Amino acid sequence: MKAIIQSGLCDPGAGAPTSRMARMPKGANGKHDPAFPCRLEAWQPDRKYTIDEIVKAFSLDMSVEKRTKSATPSERVNNAEEIFIPRPEENAIIAELKNRNLYKSPLGSGKHDITCPWVNEHTGATDGGTAYFEPDDNYPIGGFKCQHGHCASRKIRELLDYLSIEAKAASMKPTIRIMPGEIHRIADKAEEQLAASGKHYQRGGLIVTITTDPSTKEVAVKELTPSTLIAALSSIAVWERFDGRYKVWSKIDPTEKVVKVLHGAMAYRHLPVLKGLAHQPHFRPDGTLVKVAGYDHATELYGVFDSRKFNIPDNPTKDDAENALSLLKDILSEFPFTQEHDLSAALSALLTAAVRASLPTAPMFHYRAPQIASGKSFLCKITWALASPRNGTPTTFPNDDDSCRKFLLSAFLRAPAVIEFDNLTEDLVPYKSLCTALTSEFFEDRILQVSKTIAVSTRCLFLSSGNNVSPVQDMVRRCITVNLDPACEIPASRTFKNPNVLCDVQNKREKYVSAALTIIRAWIIAGKPKTNCKTVNGFAEWSDLCRQPLLWLGLTDPTEAMFTAMSEDPERENLGRLLEAWSGCFGNGAKMIRDVIDYTTQSFGSSYVAELVEAMNDVAGDTKGINRKVLGRYIKRNANRIVNGQRFVPAPGRRSSKAWRVEQVSSVLSVSTASAEKLAKFDDGDEIPFDEG
Numbered sequence: 001m002k003a004i005i006q007s008g009l010c011d012p013g014a015g016a017p018t019s020r021m022a023r024m025p026k027g028a029n030g031k032h033d034p035a036f037p038c039r040l041e042a043w044q045p046d047r048k049y050t051i052d053e054i055v056k057a058f059s060l061d062m063s064v065e066k067r068t069k070s071a072t073p074s075e076r077v078n079n080a081e082e083i084f085i086p087r088p089e090e091n092a093i094i095a096e097l098k099n100r101n102l103y104k105s106p107l108g109s110g111k112h113d114i115t116c117p118w119v120n121e122h123t124g125a126t127d128g129g130t131a132y133f134e135p136d137d138n139y140p141i142g143g144f145k146c147q148h149g150h151c152a153s154r155k156i157r158e159l160l161d162y163l164s165i166e167a168k169a170a171s172m173k174p175t176i177r178i179m180p181g182e183i184h185r186i187a188d189k190a191e192e193q194l195a196a197s198g199k200h201y202q203r204g205g206l207i208v209t210i211t212t213d214p215s216t217k218e219v220a221v222k223e224l225t226p227s228t229l230i231a232a233l234s235s236i237a238v239w240e241r242f243d244g245r246y247k248v249w250s251k252i253d254p255t256e257k258v259v260k261v262l263h264g265a266m267a268y269r270h271l272p273v274l275k276g277l278a279h280q281p282h283f284r285p286d287g288t289l290v291k292v293a294g295y296d297h298a299t300e301l302y303g304v305f306d307s308r309k310f311n312i313p314d315n316p317t318k319d320d321a322e323n324a325l326s327l328l329k330d331i332l333s334e335f336p337f338t339q340e341h342d343l344s345a346a347l348s349a350l351l352t353a354a355v356r357a358s359l360p361t362a363p364m365f366h367y368r369a370p371q372i373a374s375g376k377s378f379l380c381k382i383t384w385a386l387a388s389p390r391n392g393t394p395t396t397f398p399n400d401d402d403s404c405r406k407f408l409l410s411a412f413l414r415a416p417a418v419i420e421f422d423n424l425t426e427d428l429v430p431y432k433s434l435c436t437a438l439t440s441e442f443f444e445d446r447i448l449q450v451s452k453t454i455a456v457s458t459r460c461l462f463l464s465s466g467n468n469v470s471p472v473q474d475m476v477r478r479c480i481t482v483n484l485d486p487a488c489e490i491p492a493s494r495t496f497k498n499p500n501v502l503c504d505v506q507n508k509r510e511k512y513v514s515a516a517l518t519i520i521r522a523w524i525i526a527g528k529p530k531t532n533c534k535t536v537n538g539f540a541e542w543s544d545l546c547r548q549p550l551l552w553l554g555l556t557d558p559t560e561a562m563f564t565a566m567s568e569d570p571e572r573e574n575l576g577r578l579l580e581a582w583s584g585c586f587g588n589g590a591k592m593i594r595d596v597i598d599y600t601t602q603s604f605g606s607s608y609v610a611e612l613v614e615a616m617n618d619v620a621g622d623t624k625g626i627n628r629k630v631l632g633r634y635i636k637r638n639a640n641r642i643v644n645g646q647r648f649v650p651a652p653g654r655r656s657s658k659a660w661r662v663e664q665v666s667s668v669l670s671v672s673t674a675s676a677e678k679l680a681k682f683d684d685g686d687e688i689p690f691d692e693g
Helices: 002-006 051-057 094-099 155-164 183-196 224-238 256-263 318-332 339-360 378-389 402-412 432-439 475-476 501-507 510-523 540-545 548-552 560-567 570-586 593-602 607-618 629-637 670-680
Strands: 103-108 111-114 128-135 143-146 174-179 199-204 207-210 218-224 238-243 248-252 275-280 294-296 301-303 364-369 418-424 441-447 452-457 462-467 480-483 645-648 658-665
Touching: 002 275, 002 560, 051 570, 094 103, 094 111, 094 128, 094 155, 143 155, 143 645, 183 224, 183 256, 199 218, 218 275, 218 402, 224 256, 224 418, 238 402, 256 301, 275 339, 275 432, 275 645, 294 462, 318 339, 318 378, 318 501, 318 510, 318 548, 339 378, 339 462, 339 480, 339 510, 339 540, 339 548, 378 418, 378 462, 378 501, 402 452, 432 441, 432 475, 475 560, 480 560, 501 510, 510 540, 510 607, 540 548, 570 593, 570 645, 570 658, 593 607, 593 629
Parallel strands: 174 238, 275 301, 364 462, 364 480, 418 462
Antiparallel strands: 103 111, 111 128, 128 143, 199 207, 207 218, 238 248, 294 301, 441 452, 645 658
8 A cells, every 4th residue: 555655556645454545537635735636547447456466566575574663854864954955946847848849938927838738629729828827926836827718727737737747846945844853954944045035034133024005005114923924934935744654744834833933033144134115216335326126235225116217317417416406496495494504404304305215314304483384294295205105194292202112113113214293282302212213223122022122223214393392402413403484474375386396296206306316426426525514423424415415516504503403402501501600609619519509598799699599490499499409410410511611520539429610611612613714714725724723
């Protein structure tokens, strides 16, 4: 019985002593892969065989068997390669079709024109209208279609039977075998095949794939859960386990243990890193432009765009850049910018939207106006259109840092092009998680579902808008404010020359994105000429690509509002008043907090004393007066921070409590301004002398 089964002459399930030897013609045992079909090849009912004839035909040894324990699959493994059988180098079906002179030509996209094996059954023996389809996710062993009526019911299984090819060979997949003691190698091979599929990546320590929402058409990065990982592993390989009962390798689903090991891995050797999605051509670190969609190994970005729709010159000139700038200015021409640098900041936002995926960090852009209907949200939508072809979906600003942290982690995993906080009613609070996301290339946090700490890329453009609200404290240096003021009582009643500007930008976004990229590319081709300006710490790459090209074209510095806000920050103002009053009362002498408070209660008539009392009340006052602990924590938190050339520093020496003194130092803002004034006196090409100042 075993010999008959192994020779392929009988149903693989016929191993029991009382099993039937065969099924009726066209019957099949579907429990086995490949399924065993029964077919009538000859009818000879008088032919009979004795047991001896069968033994002789199969050369069987019928002597008394010395029964020994069968070797386990792991004992038969000599090296790691035996757990893995690579996919065939040649498509067995195409090879056999060619061997039988049935193959005609490739049709593209995995389709092949062939001669139908049953062409003689066609009306008039017409040879045409027959195709073979290579395997894909929907048709794991391929497809067969003949348009003639006689073959309407014939599918790929009939073609495989005709060619004597097993379904496993037709699938064109590698085989991974489950064996005891080999889980680490099995998981490694599984990861290797996921990477080879070109559909799976690693992002922040998670296995992800790129999906498109069928309703919104949004392209996003999606994490593979254990259940979706099973489906992914099943699609990229044939999985087998040794069946000890029949001594054959049987097809199975990927095991739970393999999925658990792979899903919970702390590192992946084969899966390429995915930093984000690029919705248009994007820049490599060397300044070259990636114009082909798909995964780019140099940037670790996946391009989701049609390159044919973008027109960026390979070597644009300054004239090309000026023409492109004029095009971008046109779409902003009817916005009521308060000052010239607000227009520059809005243009910088458009450049940032076009290249955000290429930048490790970028500042947030905040659109501010004194009243509603001033164009804030409208400007956000135009900026969004250059970042992504999908319409924006703004969200509300988080209530606290914990909710902000959870929101950001969830958002960054999807790799959105833009995160927009719309219609803020309070100032932009410097939540620690938001500050980190703006100035760090990666955002790290623990994800509870898989008990992992992940570090995910922050390549996303942040936008916000609100009436008379602004970034405060640590958000000031991370945010560029664009001020709008229609200067009329009812802004919503205004009329515009081009009320359809948003539709134009959205419908022709490739044209405007190309203009933004042309400006940056022209600056790179020109040798990256640098205009002297203040440094924006944490955003060096952004300053190069989205600030310097505009300065090169003669525009006002788009960061002017940021530096103005830094000098006008209420927190900075409070600290400056406290430093000035403290210095006026004590010079650079060291004082403990309690001595300072006692001094203010005993000294009268000095304007510095009154100012000191008021400044201390502003930062540490309560219903009982000035709180010493609060004041001490405030000074400690702001120690060494320079405001107007002064800062608090701890005084040396042993005391019962820490003492503080005011130290006179150079202000970064004042030095930068002075340096700029000196440089302004020199013409291009002059040799500029530098001293220690």
